[in-house]
Amino acid sequence: MKKPMLLAIAIAGTTASAAHAQSSVTLYGLIDQGFNYVSNVQTGRAGGALAGKHQYAMSDGATGIGGSRWGLRGSEDLGGGLRAIFTLENGFNINTGGLAQGGLEFGRQAYVGLANPFGQVTFGRQYSIVSDMLAPLSEAGEVPGHMGANPDDFDDLGHSIRIDNTVKFRSTPYAGVTLGGMYAVGGVAGATARNQVWALAASYANGPFAAAAGYLNARDPNLSYFGTAGNSGGNTANNLGSFGSATAGQSNPIYAGFASAATLQLLIAGAKYHIGPASIGATISHAGFGGLGDTSAGPNTLHYAGSAVFNNGEVNASYAFTPAFSVNAAYSYTRKASVGVYDGATYQQGTLSSAYFLSKRTELYALAIYQKASGTDSLGQTAVASITQLTPSASDHQLLVRLGILHTF
Template identity: 85%
Template sequence: MKKPMLLAVALAGTAASAAHAQSSVTLYGLIDEGLNYVSNVQTGRAGGALTGKQQFAMSDGATGIGGSRWGLRGSEDLGGGLRAIFTLENGFNINTGGLAQGGLLFGRQAFVGLANASGQVTLGRQYSVVSDMLAPFSEAGELPGHMGSNPDDFDDLGHSVRLNNAIKFKSASFAGVTLGAMYSLGGVAGAPGRNQVWALAATYANGPFSAGAGYLNARDPNLSYFGTNGNSGNSSTNNFGSFGSAATAQSNPVYAGFASAATLQLVIAGVKYHFGAASVGATWSHAGYSGLGDTSAGPNPLHYAGTGIINNGEINGSYAFTPAFSVNAAYSYTHKASVGEFGSANYHQGTLSAAYFLSKRTELYAIAIYQKASGTDSLGQSAVASITQLTPSATDHQALVRLGILHTF
């Protein structure tokens, strides 16, 4: 009796070892910390006018290259070239230890799916396929990361938005072409289209040249697109941003006034060319907030109607002097069209950055950004400068200098 039992135990152990060899789970993460100088940030209002002051602060990477995070990434070989995959990714603030994304445990990403040589399908909380595939063409996909996004990251090339209840497909590259598609279910009983988001994207790469384009359509974007964090509210809450108060600053004034849009449409295209140690890229972004005035989607204190439109053009370039030292520069022009009785707004933004790698996983970096605004922004006020992830300026200009350190593991 003992020999058969020992044999069974040995076979079970062998099977377990084989199964273990075919599966993997990786712990990974990123910690980004730095010192910020900002020329002007809003502190509130006085006498009906915005007030602001200079700011020196130690700031987590959410206002740097990328938000601090840790995650688990896993894969299991199912045979026949098929794999099960998953990712659970947490965002946190290194200065306080607090959770990011409104307090969600795995607020950055949380999905499971299947993959093979043709591509992968994943289900859960994920980035838009458009921002995933088009960000590499933009300044947000270069050294400055999230902070280098277009004003208030209105086009999500800085990965500010995550979509819940999403089914996402991304193909492998075939003759240089990669395709992507996504559908986020609204889950509203009796109204299949309510709160839904869908997107398509495609890229092409051939040697040093690459190009891509994407389209995203979000119904009731105040809820389905901008309202997906742990602290997001219902249709009476402005999840686009904030109008501020006498004691609090505004947020995302570039587009925060459009929370009552019935539909958001994003169209983005980009190109990039690499030659030697240098690269040059360009993007064009269009955001259309149509059906303004739908208070079942979001508040409309300015009584907007019709469509709010924001267009942006950007050019960026980088050069690696050595494998360890590189620089990057970009310029973008953003135009918000007139809406009703409210006029248009313009934003000019210049970015300059440099990075030095102490090792493959640790780098020191410096970022300088200047933004100048004019006209009337989405909050119906004289446009104020608003660099992505910073508190907006109380004036029409804002300058940032950041010195940081980033470590990946």
């Protein structure tokens, strides 16, 4: 069934292009495959204590620098400078052929909209406008991709989150300034604000210098922000992560305990400066899980109340020795404040990576990420290291070494 459907879409796109010279449909994609060594990953519990072992694994883009995907992108000239646009983007696992994003057909992106010389407005499943504008300034916008994001990607600079039912506007740059905003409709009868997400962002680029700032507010984030994958549950499930079990590791222990938050607020700013073949950048992030204890939003296993606050600072640098070969390094420091009777936690992460382009579309890369944790994490346990996209460590440190190949089409 799927092959005839794809053929029909391709034929339709070709026909449309022939009939209207200013209209097009483009098939595109990315395949990321590599080999991982991880010093310690949780395997469950032994006698109540976390158990972990080192791991060697063939791993696709879900734990690489760019999630494997294919998509269709289209544009139709409507006249007078107005265009209709759309994107349908599927994520998949190259090792198994399975769907990513919880089994959603177009789980990465799915939207339609209108564009003119002043900007564009789009409707559907989309990334946050804050991530759109800030990610290029962070380590996640460099060679390591989303694996280089801050611990468990708590601020979404690694583009881990997609938001459903979203209206998003992004202006065309004017004098170097780009403005953007988004609103995700909660859709709950009689409760306009419930499950809503809204955000504002602005960026500036002039020659070698770029800077941006953004703010996002999500009501009932366990549902509206983290609960948008195909396998997510309702408010009785923890969509932020997992406490693990006797035979399974945890996920996102840095913030998984805060599923009962009534609100999530993100405030992020960053800048980057290019000096010839080199660049240096920095970002600061603040995340606040407020109104903890709202069991209508999500479970509250540890009986939290009040707010949980994260603050992060990151610096990154890159150097291109040739147009084909570049290296990158970064350091980030994350601090979670204490919550009630639970102490705070600290996470320090260092990243080193390199990339070599065999062609414009094929890249070989290598990266190493080391994270060290201390204090008490959101699960009320001695903090464990948790590199984005990996199963957390059973100890306070974790090392990832990855060799990979990435091809775009």
